Amino acid sequence: MSGEEVDYRGNVPLWKQLSFDQRRQVKRAALYVALTLGLLIVLFPLFWMFSTALRPQGQMFTTPVSLFPRELTLEHFWALLDQSLFVTFYINSVIVALGVVLLTTLTATLGGYGLTRLDIPFKRTFARTILFGYMFPPILLAIPMFLLWREIGVMDTYIGLILAETAISLPFSLWLMWKFFQTVPYSLEESAITAGASRFRAFYDVALPMSKPGMIAVAVFSYAVSWNAYTMPKVLMVTETKWPLTIGIHSLTQQQTVYWGQVMAASALVILPAFVFVYFLQKYLLRGFRAGGIG
Amino acid sequence: MSLTDLDDKTSHSISRLQSATDSIFEFLSRKWVMISITVVPVMALFVFVNLVPIGWTIYASLHSTSIYSPEWTWTGLSNYGEILGDPAFWGSLWDSLLFAGGSVVVQLLAGLSLALVVNRSFRGESLVRAIAMLPYLIPTAILGFIGLWIGNSQYGIISTLLMRIGVIEQAIPWYGSIDWAMPAVILTSSWKFTIFVTIMVLARLQSIPEGYYEAATVSGANAYQKFRDITLPNLKGVIFIVVLLRGIWMFNKFDIIWVLTGGGPKDATTTAPIYAYNVAFNSTALGKAAATSALLFVMLILGAVLYFRVLSPEQEVRVE
Numbered sequence: 001m002s003g004e005e006v007d008y009r010g011n012v013p014l015w016k017q018l019s020f021d022q023r024r025q026v027k028r029a030a031l032y033v034a035l036t037l038g039l040l041i042v043l044f045p046l047f048w049m050f051s052t053a054l055r056p057q058g059q060m061f062t063t064p065v066s067l068f069p070r071e072l073t074l075e076h077f078w079a080l081l082d083q084s085l086f087v088t089f090y091i092n093s094v095i096v097a098l099g100v101v102l103l104t105t106l107t108a109t110l111g112g113y114g115l116t117r118l119d120i121p122f123k124r125t126f127a128r129t130i131l132f133g134y135m136f137p138p139i140l141l142a143i144p145m146f147l148l149w150r151e152i153g154v155m156d157t158y159i160g161l162i163l164a165e166t167a168i169s170l171p172f173s174l175w176l177m178w179k180f181f182q183t184v185p186y187s188l189e190e191s192a193i194t195a196g197a198s199r200f201r202a203f204y205d206v207a208l209p210m211s212k213p214g215m216i217a218v219a220v221f222s223y224a225v226s227w228n229a230y231t232m233p234k235v236l237m238v239t240e241t242k243w244p245l246t247i248g249i250h251s252l253t254q255q256q257t258v259y260w261g262q263v264m265a266a267s268a269l270v271i272l273p274a275f276v277f278v279y280f281l282q283k284y285l286l287r288g289f290r291a292g293g294i295g
Numbered sequence: 296m297s298l299t300d301l302d303d304k305t306s307h308s309i310s311r312l313q314s315a316t317d318s319i320f321e322f323l324s325r326k327w328v329m330i331s332i333t334v335v336p337v338m339a340l341f342v343f344v345n346l347v348p349i350g351w352t353i354y355a356s357l358h359s360t361s362i363y364s365p366e367w368t369w370t371g372l373s374n375y376g377e378i379l380g381d382p383a384f385w386g387s388l389w390d391s392l393l394f395a396g397g398s399v400v401v402q403l404l405a406g407l408s409l410a411l412v413v414n415r416s417f418r419g420e421s422l423v424r425a426i427a428m429l430p431y432l433i434p435t436a437i438l439g440f441i442g443l444w445i446g447n448s449q450y451g452i453i454s455t456l457l458m459r460i461g462v463i464e465q466a467i468p469w470y471g472s473i474d475w476a477m478p479a480v481i482l483t484s485s486w487k488f489t490i491f492v493t494i495m496v497l498a499r500l501q502s503i504p505e506g507y508y509e510a511a512t513v514s515g516a517n518a519y520q521k522f523r524d525i526t527l528p529n530l531k532g533v534i535f536i537v538v539l540l541r542g543i544w545m546f547n548k549f550d551i552i553w554v555l556t557g558g559g560p561k562d563a564t565t566t567a568p569i570y571a572y573n574v575a576f577n578s579t580a581l582g583k584a585a586a587t588s589a590l591l592f593v594m595l596i597l598g599a600v601l602y603f604r605v606l607s608p609e610q611e612v613r614v615e
Contacts (some may be wrong), residue, residue: 023371039426045441045486050445061450061503074329107337114333118326123509126338132599133345135540137547139568140588140595144348147585148353169343174337187429198317199324230550235576246436249556253440260444267437274432283377 046271053077053265059129060261076261077269086266087239089248092158093227093270096244099162100226104169105219112177113203117186133171138231141167146235147277156238164232176221180214181207214282220277225272245270349592362579374586384587386562387570390477394566395546397481397490400540405485406492406537411526413493414500430487440556443484446470455478470555476563484551492537492606499533500526535605547591567591 020216052060053076055069080086115123123132146155147165154160188210189202197205235242243251249266252258322328356374358367378384413424430438445452450469455465469479503525511521549568552558558565558573565573571591575584 028417031412031415031417033425034408035417038409038412039423041486041504042426042430045438045445046433046446049441064451065452065455103340107340110333111337114330114337118329118330118334120334123572128603129346130341133341134604135543135595136345137405137544137549137568137601139547139549139572140352140591141345141348143571143581143584144352144355146575147360147581148348161516163344165350165414166340167299170337171345180460198320199329200320203326205318221436224432230434230436230554234550234553237570246434249440250436252486253443260447263440264444267440271433274434280614290337 006020022183049264049267052174052260053268055261057259057261062079076259076265079259080262080265080269084242084252084262085241086247086265086269087247089243090269091237091246092247093157093241093244096161096165096233097226099158101219101222103162103166104222106172106213107214108170108177109175109208109219111174112179112181112214113207113211115174115178116181117189117207118202127175130171130175133167134175136167136171138229139169139235142231142235144202146207149236155236156242158242161233161236162226164236165226166222168229168232169225173218173222176213176218176260177214180211180217184210224274227270329572336549337568340429350459352585355582355583356589358585359539359580361581362576367582369531372584374583375590377379377505377583378586378590380464383562383565384567386568387565387567389545390562390564391566391568393477394481394548394552394564397477398485398545399542401485402489402492402541403534403537406489407496407530407534410493410496410500427490431443433487435484435487435550438483442479442555443470446479446483466526471560473560473563476556476560480552480555480564483547483555484548487551488541488545491541495537496530499530503529529609536602539598539602543595547595 015023019082051067053068054072054074055074056071056073057065057127059069059071085193114120115126120126142164145160145167149155149160149164154163184207192202192206193199225233229244230247230250233244237247240251245266249270252263252266323332327536348458353599357366357369357371359370359374360367409427413420413427417423433441446454446469448466448471450452451466453468453469454463454466458466469475507525508521511525516524546566547568548566549572552564552566552569553572556558556564558569571584571587574580
């Protein structure tokens with residue numbers, strides 16, 4: 001151990017007494033402890049959501065509380081479907097999400113292509129404006145939209161909500177498609193054009209199929225924006241039967257008696273599609289977002 | 296009619312159909328047509344849903360109008376005067392700063408450490424990364440409902456567990472206590488948004504050439520020195536982006552705070568967006584709310600100018 005550091009008492013510090021392998025093991029152990037702690041923090045709220053959703057009402061408030069339900073039940077799910085407008089909320093969320101995904105993906109894909117390939121003035125200014133638009137927080141747009149939507153008569157309508165949420169999903173989506181088309185080599189389109197294809201044919205048959213990962217990334221992103229939106233529908237949707245899930249479930253937590261089993265069951269049902277999407281689309285998402293400069 | 300005739304006929308009609316689509320495609324390929332079907336729709340949509348509302352905010356801020364009547368009365372700058380003279384507005388700015396500052400610190404520290412840990416290779420690496428992504432997929436409002444339940448004042452599992460191991464003696468209403476509401480809201484939202492920092496930092500970490508570290512090891516640098524002299528300088532840029540963007544977003548965050556505390560108790564968590572919402576929909580003073588939004592927009596522009604000045608974000612992108 002010569003040459004090792006020695007503290008003021010003349011002792012070699014404990015850490016330095018360990019062999020190289022032992023030190024590595026200690027580091028490994030510390031890494032795993034940190035990871036386990038992190039995973040616990042991430043997973044516990046989700047675990048507790050499921051544990052509450054599947055627990056009989058009678059075991060909700062027992063002391064001492066048990067981490068796992070002693071028996072599993074779907075009673076909260078049935079009650080939710082039965083006693084609340086949950087199905088209506090779900091349908092509303094799906095309608096609005098479809099609208100936002102279609103509108104965003106269509107316009108962002110075409111626009112991204114045009115901005116990459118065509119010669120358009122003020123591109124740089126437009127790029128900055130889009131990035132600035134991406135910083136807009138929903139609440140700052142929601143208040144003027146309330147006033148504007150009332151003037152043009154789309155307040156409290158699906159169309160109004162779809163437009164409002166597109167404001168949140170569009171800037172980033174357009175940016176992503178713009179960047180994505182820059183990674184699609186123009187030479188392929190060029191050779192198609194040389195072979196006699198028209199400009200639009202080259203876009204439609206060559207560039208568009210190659211932009212699929214980008215489009216999927218945009219579709220998933222805009223779906224998530226719409227599915228998760230709270231602020232826009234909170235401000236713009238008045239009629240209860242037109243509420244999306246987020247607003248509808250929130251109303252369940254504001255009643256005199258809150259049935260937490262039902263609230264957690266509803267939350268679980270809102271979260272599930274996101275997991276399914278991301279699981280199946282992982283490889284596309286990675287490629288798509290990476291082109292956008294994220295991954 | 297023979298079979299060959301029919302074949303001829305079909306192929307003829309097919310080729311006619313083809314020439315028809317060809318001529319449509321031909322038409323679509325003209326430059327101005329290309330521009331008007333690709334760039335114009337998205338620009339028009341962007342202007343309508345993003346830029347017009349800002350203009351409308353400024354226009355509305357010069358008027359007095361309420362939820363119940365569509366009447367607009369010109370009031371000049373008096374809305375701004377009222378807002379700037381309202382101590383509650385300044386209080387809400389302070390709360391927004393607290394919330395944004397606290398969130399950025401927590402998210403940066405947690406996100407940075409997570410990135411440094413996940414950047415090593417270990418068994419179950421991809422599973423860990425997948426799990427770490429989970430919170431980002433949870434809708435913010437849903438996170439709010441889960442938070443309300445686990446932080447419940449009577450039956451919340453957090454209080455129960457902490458009481459069991461003897462850290463606290465009484466259940467604490469985390470979101471309902473003046474002292475705890477702000478930290479609780481900060482921690483809850485950081486649960487979701489930390490991964491944003493991790494993703495950005497991880498991307499940059501992986502672009503640092505391995506050779507730097509090898510060279511440092513050969514010259515006898517220890518782990519801390521390598522972190523200070525190689526890792527940190529390389530992360531400077533990304534840390535700046537993350538602090539700025541997360542700061543702007545958290546400053547203007549509405550949904551999570553609204554669900555968890557509604558701005559309360561009293562005004563302990565009434566940040567600027569909550570203040571604007573209350574002015575609009577509780578006091579029904581929409582003109583005044585528009586003036587508040589306009590003021591917040593000015594701050595947003597300051598942030599954006601800083602962002603564009605310091606970086607060339609045309610090359611950089613981030614995600615929320």
